[in-house]
Amino acid sequence: MADNQNALGAADAVVVDAPETIELKRVNTPPAQTWNRLRANDITLTVPKISRKGDVHFALPRLFDKVECGMGQQVTDWVCSQAADSRYVEVARGEKRTEPIVITVGADDGEVADTGVMVRDDAECTIVVASFGAGENGTSASLLRVIAGARAHVSIVEVLGCSEGQQHLDSVGITAGDDARIEVRQYALGGGTLALGLACELAGDRSRIDLLTRYHARRKDVLDMNHVVRQCGRNTRAEVHESGALDDAARKSLRATIDLVHGARGSKGNESESVLVLGDDVVNKTMPVILCDEDDVAGNHGATIGSVSPEQIDYLMDRGLSRREAEQLFVRAIFEDAIIHAPEEASHAAAIARAEEVLGADVAHDFDDGVDARKSDAAVPEED
Numbered sequence: 294m295a296d297n298q299n300a301l302g303a304a305d306a307v308v309v310d311a312p313e314t315i316e317l318k319r320v321n322t323p324p325a326q327t328w329n330r331l332r333a334n335d336i337t338l339t340v341p342k343i344s345r346k347g348d349v350h351f352a353l354p355r356l357f358d359k360v361e362c363g364m365g366q367q368v369t370d371w372v373c374s375q376a377a378d379s380r381y382v383e384v385a386r387g388e389k390r391t392e393p394i395v396i397t398v399g400a401d402d403g404e405v406a407d408t409g410v411m412v413r414d415d416a417e418c419t420i421v422v423a424s425f426g427a428g429e430n431g432t433s434a435s436l437l438r439v440i441a442g443a444r445a446h447v448s449i450v451e452v453l454g455c456s457e458g459q460q461h462l463d464s465v466g467i468t469a470g471d472d473a474r475i476e477v478r479q480y481a482l483g484g485g486t487l488a489l490g491l492a493c494e495l496a497g498d499r500s501r502i503d504l505l506t507r508y509h510a511r512r513k514d515v516l517d518m519n520h521v522v523r524q525c526g527r528n529t530r531a532e533v534h535e536s537g538a539l540d541d542a543a544r545k546s547l548r549a550t551i552d553l554v555h556g557a558r559g560s561k562g563n564e565s566e567s568v569l570v571l572g573d574d575v576v577n578k579t580m581p582v583i584l585c586d587e588d589d590v591a592g593n594h595g596a597t598i599g600s601v602s603p604e605q606i607d608y609l610m611d612r613g614l615s616r617r618e619a620e621q622l623f624v625r626a627i628f629e630d631a632i633i634h635a636p637e638e639a640s641h642a643a644a645i646a647r648a649e650e651v652l653g654a655d656v657a658h659d660f661d662d663g664v665d666a667r668k669s670d671a672a673v674p675e676e677d
Contacts (some may be wrong), residue, residue, distance in 0.1 A: 316393040322549040325508035333578040353409040360438040362466035363490025372436040386413040393419040398433040400426030400459040414442040423639040426455035434462040441473040452640040454647035462484035468552035480631035481508035482647040491520035495529040507535030516545040528559040542574035547578040555586040564594040
């Protein structure tokens with residue numbers, strides 16, 4: 294295993310200009326677009342641009358240039374130009390890496406991360422992305438590109454959040470070889486503007502991705518997501534499932550595309566979303582798409598959008614909860630899931646910070662205490 298970063302000394306540093314802003318137009322664009330009048334095809338973001346003229350950067354191997362990323366080439370180019378350096382991590386053939394590869398970025402400091410991970414044949418690893426913010430403005434971004442070799446097993450956990458007035462961009466690109474297994478858990482926990490995109494190419498035969506995204510947005514949060522799975526190899530499998538809750542005047546767009554490419558015989562793809570609408574002024578846009586250029590394949594998609602049923606509300610209110618408290622139980626479940634599945638300290642702290650802001654410190658730490666108790670119970674051996 295190698296973990297390499299540029300080690301140039303202070304002598305190579307230069308004074309940078311004051312940050313300016315630029316527009317990234319039409320990012321998070323799906324492979325197949327819908328009617329433009331719906332304004333569901335993309336998003337335009339205003340981001341800072343720092344002049345790094347004279348800087349010397351460590352660049353990723355050129356092989357990563359071929360990896361398609363979910364937010365598109367504009368975001369890839371911007372991150373590469375703004376990151377102070379790139380980070381390359383290699384997991385050796387057959388290695389079972391137990392320590393997670395951790396990527397943390399903060400909107401308060403305008404942090405931008407460019408990471409490439411090469412997972413060789415028969416290797417295993419966990420990659421964690423954690424974003425956070427507590428200020429009134431700022432932009433953070435993470436670009437993650439993963440190349441998984443034959444029979445590799447890669448687990449990615451993302452806990453993403455920031456504060457009102459801030460924004461975070463999160464772009465992921467994955468290429469999977471023969472029999473590779475990719476598992477992704479994304480938690481988009483709101484605050485300001487969150488834009489995330491993931492593209493996965495199942496290039497190898499019998500490769501598979503399981504993508505689970507859970508999200509929450511409230512007030513005037515903007516949540517924009519783009520998921521693309523291209524099934525190129527034979528007998529590949531894609532399971533893409535999203536669910537979340539929208540409150541107040543939150544705005545959310547989801548573009549989910551499964552592309553069954555010519556030659557992907559025997560492949561199957563499933564995509565589904567469940568949206569819980571809690572606010573009267575919520576704007577929800579969902580665009581699930583199946584593209585197919587092969588006969589012997591199966592593709593399914595669907596979306597369920599609605600509010601808490603009257604029967605559920607009545608049941609909970611009969612047990613002493615107000616309507617608002619009953620609705621918030623569903624929101625609490627999203628944050629509890631994020632805290633439970635945070636595999637290390639940075640992602641755990643990011644989940645707790647957002648839970649404190651949305652639900653309050655007492656509720657957030659109730660979750661935390663419950664996780665600690667379950668871990669303690671699991672660690673105690675049963676008596677014969």
